[in-house]
Amino acid sequence: MRLTDLPLRQPAYVDLIDWSALTPSEGQRLREFGLCEGASVEALHHGGFLGKGPIACKVGRMTIAMRRAHAAAITVRTGPEMPDMESAA
């Protein structure tokens, strides 16, 4: 499921990030925010009157905001814990 489709406040994990859909500097910033395969993620708020605004989500201990176009490049998986968390880190 894409991060854009993730229901609000449902804990999930990042499965895959399509880095090619992001510019190099956007990709770098997302990585610096701690976004990587295996990171825990939770959608918190959808901005804009018609839900077309940015998405605020929790990544690890940080809350970050990104546009829907960025969130669409991130595939997430819901579930309690990622089994290969250690190896991903």
Add this chain to the structure above:
Amino acid sequence: MSGLPLVALVGNPNAGKSALFNALTGARQKLGNYPGVTVERKAGRLALSDGRPVELVDLPGTYSLDPTSPDEQVTRDVILGKQEGERRPDALVIVVDASNLDNHLRFAIELIALGLPTIVALNMVDLATRDGLELDANILSRELGVPVVSTVAVRKRGLDHLRQELDGLMNGAPRPYTGDAAHDFDKVRGEAQRIARAAIVRETPSRRLTAAVDRVLLHPVAGFIILLALLFVMFQAVFSWASAPADMLEGWVTALGEAVTNTLPPGIVHDFLLQGVVGGVGAVIVFLPQILILFFFILMLEATGYMARAAFIMDALMARVGLSGRAFIPLLSSFACAVPGIMATRTISDPKDRLTTILIAPLMTCSARLPVYGLIISAFIPARTVGWGVGLQGLVMFLLYVFGIVGALVAAWALRLTVTKGQSSGFLMEMPKYQWPRPQDLLIGLWQRAVIFLKRAGTIILFTNIVLWVLMSFPKAPDGVRQSEYSIAGRIAGGINVLVEPIGFNRDISLALLPSMAAREVAVSAIATVYAIDAEDDVEALDKGLGERLQGRWSLATALAFLAWFVFAPQCISTIAVTRRETAGWKWTGFMVGYLFVLAYVAAGLTYWTATALGLA
């Protein structure tokens, strides 16, 4: 200060770096700029525990040593000793947010690997505790291989400890450079997560204040309404809270003028002091309270963490005109002054996004327009309410702000379709935790703004007024001719008047336009000087307030056109200069000045012709 050892404060954005900097250096800070860029350099002096002074410099927050925007570039260059006009730091204090360790440690590891003497300040431990997080600084210190000090900017103990460690550090030997090892991003991130996990002693789930508040403030509908309400309150407050202190200041200015009259014999020195200095500069000084109230709100919005939420809320709207929510922050700062606003665009990484934001920043109603708006509104708009406790004067003020904002949005949209065409950039931003601002930090911020404003009043505004007074006082007019028209300045104004007469401007305004290029507030002091000179022998006229005198000489249509002009006109040398520096040339600066003057002329004209047609002349 340049002989002192240099210690740099460095860390992620939102690590509480500035509060720590304020707590360590107090109010005696030096604000300046790095040469060639408009990134602000904040430095202060810090006494180590043995009394030795060091210079502490607060570097812009950044996430890594790979910069994506101009201010992050400065941080990297200073740390690597490549920044022009700055020596390489002798030591680093890395500030990390205790409740965001896994993320902030990654950058810390990258910095530690550079081999400079380093201390890690484990900051905001109080907020971490609030979130149910307990950390062991000793484990962290052992794992990182550098001293780690727990700090809370308001508590003295951690700060003393930090000074002690810094003391030891300045005497110690440098550590080896291991920078290459820290270059593998994923490896460092893994290491950071491992250390963070080791340092966390206990983690109890607790009610997260920030999440609860965000549910309201980031709500698609409620959040937007709250933002608008906040801005409305801000602009009402600028008008209503400031009136008492402004009256007080005005009383002092009047008293000073009387003192000049009583002590000096009539003559040229007396006239010069009374009309050129006290009258001119005094007319501007009385707006200090309004400017401070505006800055108080902006500093509050930033310090509480709300500013990032405002950017989030505004992003959808900003995206429609080809900008991002990030541009909202420099634009909101431009309400105080376009110079720091344009400087704040350095956090925008996309060059075209940034250029567009710079080009529209002068359309935000800066505090220098307040004296002009304030004078005209109080003279021509009746002080009555329009219901629900909303004053008509405040409402007109609010509308002027709205015109500036709408003008800016339309301009951004048009620019993005034409001259700054290109793919619109994204919006990626950290939402910091909410926190209550420390009064000291607010006071230091306000103090710095007050000093900047008073320095302006004492230098550029004073100088312009002196030149203007001389140009207006000579040659002396024969009897029956108005001095302001006969003088050199009057003749120059006569030339300008030909251009601006069609849009309803009179000779007083023409006279004020040129000197107000130096700073917009000068328009007020220039008009004050005109009337002071013309009223020289008329004691009764001198006793009248400036507003009262305007009512007799300007029509309402002219006053409104004058207001419309000031919404758009790029009248401030400092803004033009900072734009030139930021856009690295005259091309875009010239473009900005040109399009804004055209807008101002058209807006003033439309206002005047409409008002005249409605019979408001």
